[in-house]
Amino acid sequence: MRVLLVGSGGREHALAWKLAQSPLLTMLYCAPGNAGIAGVAECVAIPATDFPALARFAKDNAIDFAVIGADAQLVAGLWDVFETAGIRALGPSKSAAVLEGSKGFVKDLCTEIGIPTAAYQRFRDAASAKSFAHSLGYPVVIKADGLAAGKGVIIPTSAAETDTAIDFMFEGGFGASGHEILVEEFMEGEEASFFALSDGVHVIPLAGAQDHKRVGDGDTGPNTGGMGAYSPAPVLPSALEQAAMEQFIKPTVAAMAARGMPYVGVVFLGLMITKTGPKLVEYNCRFGDPETQVLLPRLESDLLATMLAARDGKLDAVTLRWKPEAALTVVMASRGYPGTPEKGNVITGLDEAAALPGVTVFHAGTQARGNDTVAVGGRVLNITALGRDVAEAKARAYDAVEKIHWEGAFHRSDIGWRALNR
Numbered sequence: 001m002r003v004l005l006v007g008s009g010g011r012e013h014a015l016a017w018k019l020a021q022s023p024l025l026t027m028l029y030c031a032p033g034n035a036g037i038a039g040v041a042e043c044v045a046i047p048a049t050d051f052p053a054l055a056r057f058a059k060d061n062a063i064d065f066a067v068i069g070a071d072a073q074l075v076a077g078l079w080d081v082f083e084t085a086g087i088r089a090l091g092p093s094k095s096a097a098v099l100e101g102s103k104g105f106v107k108d109l110c111t112e113i114g115i116p117t118a119a120y121q122r123f124r125d126a127a128s129a130k131s132f133a134h135s136l137g138y139p140v141v142i143k144a145d146g147l148a149a150g151k152g153v154i155i156p157t158s159a160a161e162t163d164t165a166i167d168f169m170f171e172g173g174f175g176a177s178g179h180e181i182l183v184e185e186f187m188e189g190e191e192a193s194f195f196a197l198s199d200g201v202h203v204i205p206l207a208g209a210q211d212h213k214r215v216g217d218g219d220t221g222p223n224t225g226g227m228g229a230y231s232p233a234p235v236l237p238s239a240l241e242q243a244a245m246e247q248f249i250k251p252t253v254a255a256m257a258a259r260g261m262p263y264v265g266v267v268f269l270g271l272m273i274t275k276t277g278p279k280l281v282e283y284n285c286r287f288g289d290p291e292t293q294v295l296l297p298r299l300e301s302d303l304l305a306t307m308l309a310a311r312d313g314k315l316d317a318v319t320l321r322w323k324p325e326a327a328l329t330v331v332m333a334s335r336g337y338p339g340t341p342e343k344g345n346v347i348t349g350l351d352e353a354a355a356l357p358g359v360t361v362f363h364a365g366t367q368a369r370g371n372d373t374v375a376v377g378g379r380v381l382n383i384t385a386l387g388r389d390v391a392e393a394k395a396r397a398y399d400a401v402e403k404i405h406w407e408g409a410f411h412r413s414d415i416g417w418r419a420l421n422r
């Protein structure tokens with residue numbers, strides 16, 4: 001089977017690494033990939049945003065199956081482009097990707113089918129948004145309806161900040177994604193992620209994970225795409241995983257089918273574990289980054305066969321096997337991130353790190369330059385380790401981090417603290 005993977009981050013390196021282990025695979029391409037992905041796939045220099053070129057490449061190279069890493073491409077309809085060209089691909093379709101593409105759609109769906117989530121209202125004008133936000137009190141949550149590169153949520157703590165945030169969104173601070181906004185009640189609790197796979201009708205659980213969104217130790221400083229993660233997450237014991245499936249994901253997949261937009265693909269459920277039980281924060285329509293880097297090392301089963309079963313409506317026949325170990329990943333980033341990162345510095349110690357027991361180094365923002373590997377992104381590497389428990393996985397991952405250097409590299413030193421403090 002000839003497979004094309006679309007994307008270039010740490011999530012895509014983990015997907016490529018796992019797909020490459022499939023006995024069904026004969027050839028793996030990745031567009032555009034990175035220096036680490038080049039070790040397990042043939043990288044092709046097509047940007048993930050160039051849909052016509054991706055479809056043409058897939059046709060010309062007899063691709064049997066395509067896997068799309070990022071939400072931006074799914075929401076923009078890359079699945080539809082592949083399937084229209086006769087290439088099987090793992091979705092969701094553009095219409096079903098509304099589950100991530102419109103926060104307002106999801107909240108309305110939750111209300112209709114009784115999924116617990118924060119109180120909210122949708123707005124198209126600033127004055128009524130402000131008056132509702134003031135009535136909720138502070139902190140309050142202001143969200144752009146559409147995708148905003150993970151930055152579309154502002155949590156003001158005063159009336160003045162609230163007005164500024166609402167004006168910013170309606171004045172185009174997040175472009176067209178902010179033409180409509182949501183104002184939500186602030187939920188207190190601990191966040192967790194749960195992943196499942198849907199074929200449109202049947203849904204199977206993948207696993208839970210927890211990431212660390214803030215840039216600094218102790219969960220301080222600006223938000224990032226995620227500075228580290230681990231799986232399983234002790235905040236999600238099996239009763240809560242079951243609740244995630246039965247009370248959230250299965251009713252959502254059934255409702256999407258009933259609305260004529262069957263959801264086929266990865267369901268990424270963001271939960272807040274509150275005093276009154278789990279509540280939905282959001283849905284994403286793809287694997288998490290860096291959560292994938294801790295899910296896939298734990299998966300025993302064949303990922304490619306599983307994805308094909310999802311695409312073909314056959315997940316009822318699939319039961320996944322998981323390793324008993326825990327996995328933890330530490331993101332190494334470049335100075336400047338989550339703002340503008342420094343680029344072009346040479347990375348050393350990659351082989352020494354990867355040789356340590358249980359360790360896999362996934363690349364996110366790297367490029368080959370001659371015989372060197374250079375840092376070219378904000379998040380550069382994901383140092384991942386398996387261990388008997390989160391503590392051992394953490395110790396192994398940080399031993400590997402110590403081996404790796406480049407000018408301007410930094411990382412958090414406390415990934416896993418919530419799990420270890422329980």
Ligand code: AMP
Pocket residue numbers: 118141150152153184185186187188191270281282
């Ligand atoms: P989202 O893009 O919807 O995941 O929101 C980004 C982050 O904002 C989440 O990961 C939460 O940390 C936070 N957040 C979003 N909605 C709420 C809410 N209603 N209450 C508290 N925190 C929230």
Ligand code: GLY
Pocket residue numbers: 150211225226284287288289290291
């Ligand atoms: N790590 C969070 C995300 O992938 O959206």
